[in-house]
Amino acid sequence: MTATWRTVLAVAWLALLVLAGWLVSQRLEMSGDLRKFMPEPRTPAQKLLIDELGEGPGSRLLLLALSGSDPETLAEQSQALAAALSADGKFEFVANGGDAGLEAIPEQLRPYRYLLSPTLDRQALDAAYLRDQFEQRVQDLGSPAAALVEPLLPADPTLETLKLAESWQPANAPQRLHGTWFDGAGRQALLVAQTSAAGFDPTGQQAAYDAVHGAFAQARGATGTQLTMTGPGAFSVEIGGRTAREAQWIGTVDSIGLILLLLVAYRSWRMPLLGVLPLASAGLAGLGAVALLFQSVHGITVAFGFTLIGVVQDYPIHFFSHQRAGLSPWDNVRALWPTLATGVVATCIAYLTFLFSGVDGLQQLAVFTIAGLGTAALATRFALPALIDPSPRDPARSPGLARLWRAITRLPQPRWPLLALAVACVAVVVLSRGPFWQNDLSKLTPVPADALARDATLRAELGAPDVRHVVVVRGANPDAALRASEALRPALDALVAAGALDGYDLAARYLPSSATQRARQVRLPDAATMRATLDEALAGTPFRADAFEDFLVDVERARRAPPLRPSDLAGTPLQASVEGLLLAGAEQSTALVSLGGLRDVAAVAQVASAHGAELLDMKQASESLVAAYRGRVLAALALAAVLLAATVWLALRTPSRVVRVLVPMALTTLVVLAVLRGLGVELTLFHLVALILAAGLGLDYALFFEHAGDDRDDQLRTLHAVIVCSLMTLLVFSLLALSSIPVLRALGSTVAIGVLSNFVLALLVARHPHAESGTTAPPPGARA
Template identity: 65%
Template sequence: MSDAPLRPGARIALAALWLAVLLVAGWAIAQHLQLSGDLRKFMPSARTPEQKLLIDELGEGPGSRLLLVTLSGAPDAETLAAQSRALRATLSKDARFTLVANGEGGLEAFPERLRPYRYLLSPTLDTQRFDAAFLTEQVQSRVADLGSPAASLVEPLVPSDPTLETLVLAETWEPATAPQRIEGVWFDRAGKQALLAVQTRAAGFDPTGQREAVDAIQSAYTAAKQGKPGTLSMTGPGAFSVEIGGRTQDEASWIGMVDTIGLLVLLFVAYRNWKIPVLGALPLASAGLAGLGAVALLFDGVHGITVAFGFTLIGVAQDYPIHFFSHQRTGVRPYASVRALWPTLATGVVSTCIAYATFFVSGVDGLEQLAVFTIVGLGTAALTTRVLLPALVDPDLRDPAQSALLERLRAWVARLPQPRIAIFVLALVAAGIAAFAPGAFWQNDLSRLTPVPVDALARDAKLRQELGAPDVRYVIAIEGRDVEDALQRSERLGAALEHARAQHWLAGFEHAAQYLPSARTQRARQSKLPAPQDLRAALDTAVAASPFRADVFEPFLADVETARRAAPLVPADLAGTPLQVRVDGLLRERDGHATALVSLIGLDAPGKVAALAQREGARLVDLKAASESLVVAYRERVLWALGLAALLLIVAVRVALGSWHRAWRVLAPMAVTTLVILAALRIAGVELTLFHLVALILAAGLGLDYALFFEHAGDDREEQLRTLHALLVCSAMTLLVFALLGLSSIPVLRAIGVTVTLGVVSNFILGLLIARHPHREDA
């Protein structure tokens, strides 16, 4: 573009065209944007079997899909039970749920087409034979049952199932510590709350699917109440993620509103020109859309964290137009002003991008997305500030160097000492505090980062205990050559765990072979089923001593013969049934082998159970320890990347500035600030997380920007005034954004906000003390 300024009409036309391009680009990106909520994208590749299991459980394990529901507030148990039944009836028909349990309808887990197989799945034939003695005992028991209050339950089963194998299976599949039943549905021990366990089809890492499921439950409950009093509450990973998402959205709304108003006011006060806030937004909008478009183009899905972090990190780009506005003055063409700034601006952009480019060696998909977003965004913001923005700016902008207030501030700054030894001592003291402050340096426990209130976590733990839900920390993993081998190993381990339960080492356990025995076990039971003529003879003997007619049990004879000739059930035969949900959560086949899981309930002796599992060729997996090892591995990769970034940054700044002395003046404030931030966080008892590391990179980028422009100003009085004005506006805007972020109740956002706020203050002060040149008073 020509250096000649455009006429006002042409400037308006160019601004309108730029805005139109942004709107079209935003629309096009929105059509192809696939947002992802899979947290596994922000985790390194799992290296150990325990870490691989953790990654699977976090995303697709049954525990991540389970919602625990309580109904309360109704005047009596009968009303709560009716609401529970109505809620279950509605949700059972909803495709968004794979399992809805409230203690009733246990036989539905065993669909009609699989009923003949009950003799292969039930443990009865392990100890009994269908001979005349056993059948006579069972037929007489059914006669007694039909004269009892349970007659309505038993009567439909008797013709096809005189031994009640269906009920045996239902009891076998019942949780070991199932809640009490009142009015036929689950209640807590106090009898004040009706309980339901709901498993979603959406994976635990799918925030949209989990929100839809939570909304569906709320809607179904509103209908189930039928205007009567009552309250529904939910816990579980999905409910927590929805709650956190809502709270994050609420906080983002008010923080964003305050930030927007504050930034507009700040820009207007700083430049006394209503056009500046509008023009300054164009490079930032271009940066955000370019970064988002690049990630959408290069990756299958854009992670929500990438978008959130990316737009936060793009905050560095707001400095670029501000530097240009503050250095523009009457009599100087805008393109001449931006040309003079460009070497310094480009050095800052390149240096910051180097830091994020090192994320490409981290091996973490989420960090690679973040690097692409930030590098493309910062580059776009810088280039649009260099190429397009000068054409839109009024050449006669008010010169900040003519401000009397700023001159007084400059004079005060001129009297500040520029210590060298004191800065060195500060760095040593900060390093010592960071290294030797009491308490752990790193936070490896992911659960400590959750914004879920303590009382909500306590309520979730209590409900899990009430419902007999599996332990969320420990699981036993059994590796098999194939599904059959894994099931056989599960059966052997199950026998050993029965001993552990008798010793009160655990309250109960659940494994796939409880629902689908191995083919070997099914064949062994099948071999004990009598031939048709033998079974009929034994049954005739049993019926002769009862009031039943001889032909009543023809369906029973047919089912036994079907079971005797059938091929053993395999996982594929369970497709479309509630049993599939249970087995799929506990049995996985991939990469040429199978893994069977054993969920544990009420584990009190992990060491003893681990030794028992090891004797059976299995292993007790501590998912908490696996998560911590994963965090450590993640952090090590990030730290190596940052170490590489530091070396590249030193080289880049040295090459750009041409001397080690100038490079030291620019790099020292950033380095000392990093130590000061670490010391401040450690004094406050903060254990550092990966999010603090990302925030430290952002703070370092800001510090580099401040120091470069202090260095760029040289000793010219007016240039120093303009630089001081630009950096005051930049730091005030950044401080406003991140100070509000530091007030967030979300630990991740609070960590970033506090860290960057400390960095802004320290970088500005140290930049003044180290990077600025002495003033030429005669200028």
């Protein structure tokens, strides 16, 4: 085939990839929901944790701080920012302490104030009470508060609306300066915004993040005010941006380095371009398979998947390094195919076990990797031979490579030193101090320590509740859960009085149960009685007799209205407060009691248990969930190791050959673990995934050294291929190890250590003693 036809075929292949990319993009739906990488929750605490991670109000909360200007300016800007965000549909509610939270009670709910307020539980709505309230209103109208009170008077002479708004303020709310929340030092204006989008909806959170910055730019004007924003959504957006920036520079350096390496290795500009085709085919096949089999593709799957299928670059490199004049490319790839196929099958088996892990994210990763590896191998076997120059430069004729190989052959092939190395590695792993596993769920989300510190500071200033402990009360339906949580209030009040905790919050604080609302309705006078009572109370006051007709209408509406239910709060600020503490399920509803300043865990747990509730430790739940996840992964790895060994045995069928292939991989795993533990690294899921990749690379190196047999020329070509492969892989993962993102750093450092160890051990263990001429080599395809 002429060079022109080879170019035409390469362009046609590239065109097919472009078309396939467009088709995949039409179906591909990305997801950022971390729950896809979590195992199925088993305990109530784990189920609550998983729900809260993705959909709960905590995952949708943005904490904002304005600083850098004088308090008066910051207060004005806080009000402007709150007004702009409140009018934006991307946010369910925005609070900054303004108007004492009066905005939390929209006009349509105000007639229900006597059903929501506890006033009627201890005070009758009689003439004496109303007269006392009217006397207080006269004083209010002569005070600076007149502008706030006067609009409320016709419908609410008792100011029940203001009482409710004040009672709904956070138990440990920050101080108010100039009508808005400020930190303790008075230097930062504080706001809280809850997004409509879930915390791990990257598109929705990005839109909310941009909306905050846009509104802040308008509110700031020409001042030097600065915005600090934290919370799960802000973290996901900022980390996503940082990941994209790092991926861009790492990808750029990788691409330049790989192109230069291939140019130096093969002295041809065609090889780097042709080598990209199987890799691109693998990536598109992986994406297409996941998009076809799953509703959405997790971003971690794509990031890990493209990193893992980077091993497919090895397939064309082995093919290129073994091509030489006088050998048909088809004969060349046919001779390499048994060894290449063995490595592909073994690696795919390792990831196949993830399909049985019960974790959606790992199943996606398995499908992506298997589809990618298989496609790249088949592309190398059946398409690439038609495109390459059949008579390239033969690496076996390189003087420099020959000198290097002679030096390598002088190295002994150790036996007992390998056993000593294994024992030393085990000793380091066992004797290293510190926890072996990292059980902190937050380590799965690579939030920098300084960002976590800022978040903790803002949460403390805003009086946020304890996120570790929560009391859970269950009921057959939302109203039953509300009623059960109301029964807890006297005991919780006693705990606050005793100093066991500073405060608490629950949905019944905003929306009492139907029974409580009906009991308050009974205490409301009928229309005739209410009018007579009002006339009696107004006697002798400066108010006109007809000034409070709206009040009479509201009382009668509240007396006849059906009790408010959670669904009635839709579209109001109260919706967010109630939904965050009342979880309605298909079979059971759960009311949450958040705790602030918890000091006596045992006392709270005892009170909860005595009232049919439960105190959950969310930290313990997260750690048990991570442990369960790790158990699934380790079980999959154990099965993978057995199947991998079986695959190599079926391919080689000789004990000595099987040992030469498996020993470097097994020892490398121990070496990597020893290095990480010796450096005090606590192992995470990402280290385990990286170990699988390192094992797959080691298996490939050893298989090809074993495949070369004792033929000197084949050994030189294999050495050339493995050097190029290992340098490419080392470049990619060394750059990842330099990343500021802990996940990428863990992946990169683990594989980089594994590549170095695999290369050295495969050379020492898997290579055959060579013959001085190539005549003793078995015919192509005779070795697996």
